[in-house]
Amino acid sequence: MTALPDCKACKENRLATEPIPYIAHEAALARLERTIKKLWVLLILLISLLVATNVVWIVYENQYADESWTYEASTDGGGTAIANGDGEVSIYGDSESNSSQTIP
Secondary structure: OOOOOOHHHHHHHHHOOOOOOHHHHHHHHHHHHHHHHHHHHHHHHHHHHHHHHHHHHHHHHHOOOOOOOOOOOOOOOOOEEEEOOOOEEEEEOOOOOOEEEEOO
């Protein structure tokens, strides 16, 4: 069995580390500043790309915008006028006969 080193010697070795020169800290800070500047540029680029893709998507979707049409129909007998998507208006009144008209 080998002898363990003296505990006091271990503590002195841990406390006796060499100080790091100030220039090393400055170099680390300069490197971090460059990295932060690159990250800001990347963030601005990504935000602008997100806005651009959203604008392109909105323009693309507006090509297929739904168009709505309004039909006005009236009946003499106070009946109901129903317009379907093909432009045909059906008028159902209180009379016995139903009439159907097509709007050009």
